[in-house]
Amino acid sequence: MTREEMQQLAVNSQAGSTKAFELLVVELQPLIFRLAFRLLCSEDDAKDAVQETFIRVWQRLNRYNPQYLFSTWVYKIAVNLCYDRLRAAKQLPKRENCSVASWEENISLQSDAEAALINRELGEYIAHFTAGLTPKQKLVFTLRDVQGFGAEEVEKITGLSPEKIKSNLYLARKYIREKIVRI
Amino acid sequence: MKHENISYDELISKLKSASPQFSDPEALTRSIMLSVERLPLRQKQHTALRITGFLSGVAACLLVCLLVRELAWQPATFAAPIPPAAVFSEAYSDRIAAEIEDVSSRSVPEKMRMVADIMQKRRAQSRRWKSAHEKLQNSPLGVDKEQYFNLFNISVSR
Numbered sequence: 001m002t003r004e005e006m007q008q009l010a011v012n013s014q015a016g017s018t019k020a021f022e023l024l025v026v027e028l029q030p031l032i033f034r035l036a037f038r039l040l041c042s043e044d045d046a047k048d049a050v051q052e053t054f055i056r057v058w059q060r061l062n063r064y065n066p067q068y069l070f071s072t073w074v075y076k077i078a079v080n081l082c083y084d085r086l087r088a089a090k091q092l093p094k095r096e097n098c099s100v101a102s103w104e105e106n107i108s109l110q111s112d113a114e115a116a117l118i119n120r121e122l123g124e125y126i127a128h129f130t131a132g133l134t135p136k137q138k139l140v141f142t143l144r145d146v147q148g149f150g151a152e153e154v155e156k157i158t159g160l161s162p163e164k165i166k167s168n169l170y171l172a173r174k175y176i177r178e179k180i181v182r183i
Numbered sequence: 184m185k186h187e188n189i190s191y192d193e194l195i196s197k198l199k200s201a202s203p204q205f206s207d208p209e210a211l212t213r214s215i216m217l218s219v220e221r222l223p224l225r226q227k228q229h230t231a232l233r234i235t236g237f238l239s240g241v242a243a244c245l246l247v248c249l250l251v252r253e254l255a256w257q258p259a260t261f262a263a264p265i266p267p268a269a270v271f272s273e274a275y276s277d278r279i280a281a282e283i284e285d286v287s288s289r290s291v292p293e294k295m296r297m298v299a300d301i302m303q304k305r306r307a308q309s310r311r312w313k314s315a316h317e318k319l320q321n322s323p324l325g326v327d328k329e330q331y332f333n334l335f336n337i338s339v340s341r
Contacts, residue, residue, distance in 0.1 A: 018216065018219060018220060021216075021219065022212065022216055025212050025215050025216070026208075026212055029205075029208060029211060029212065029215075030205050030208065033203070033205050033208075034202055034203060034205075037203040038198070038203075043203065043204075043206075046203070047211060050211060050215075051211065051214060051215050051218070054215045054219070055215065055218050055219060055222065058219045058222060059222060114204075115204035115206045116204075116206070118203075118204050119203045119204050122201050122203055123203075125198075125201075126198065129194065145195050146195065146198045146199060148199065173191070176191060176194070177191050180189060180190070180191060180194060
């Protein structure tokens with residue numbers, strides 16, 4: 001889908017077209033899922049985040065300015081949502097979502113056990129290197145280094161100043177490098 | 184995935200290449216669309232309408248503030264001094280009352296004459312009052328109040 005087509009669909013969605021919105025959901029949900037998974041390290045949490053993101057997008061469509069890129073706006077909503085979840089997770093005692101018991105339950109419920117296994121391993125792998133980062137550091141690191149967004153785009157998505165992005169990225173990289181050395 | 188010895192760049196390229204498996208995206212789309220169809224889409228409000236609403240709100244707040252002020256504080260003009268009744272001599276009003284009472288014992292022509300007399304006196308008194316009032320208005324501040332009341336045979340109680 002080209003940028004112009006996406007913008008047109010966004011305008012149609014603003015006018016109330018659910019069909020246009022569905023096309024946007026189909027186009028953008030894998031991208032949002034990937035980002036949410038890398039931030040939350042869990043398939044279920046990532047799927048919840050995707051669903052909530054698109055519901056918020058629909059509710060706030062009247063605030064969207066078609067001068068800006070629709071995908072960036074959706075990313076911004078998704079990132080805010082994931083950031084809130086990361087902060088909430090930091091305040092709560094550590095969940096044992098990666099425990100063997102819950103993992104076995106998940107396998108029995110999920111149809112695609114192989115995909116679930118891959119996701120679980122990947123989630124654990126990411127969490128191992130990023131668990132000690134603050135939500136802001138994790139956000140900036142994931143967007144800049146893992147997702148490969150440019151500095152300007154990260155600025156637009158997170159709403160952080162260039163200085164804050166730089167400092168958070170520096171600290172995140174430093175922490176991960178130290179973590180690699182310790183292995 | 185094993186946590187083998189890797190460099191930072193290797194880790195990043197590994198994380199980039201290892202995308203999570205997105206199983207059953209159609210089900211998620213259906214679920215999103217079901218939720219969305221239940222929610223009403225908020226239409227864009229006209230800017231003029233929003234500004235009007237905002238201004239109406241501000242005006243309403245101001246009116247409420249004025250009302251509260253009116254109720255809570257009395258304006259200073261309400262506290263303007265009123266001359267006490269005791270300033271005027273009781274003798275003056277007694278004399279008038281006695282004159283009126285006396286009228287009932289007299290004949291009609293006498294009564295007419297009396298009324299004419301009283302009216303004449305009142306007119307004369309009114310003229311004196313007016314001229315004294317003008318005099319007082321034109322006089323500089325600090326004029327003796329006793330002198331003013333003496334013009335009307337009124338004693339000042341202190």
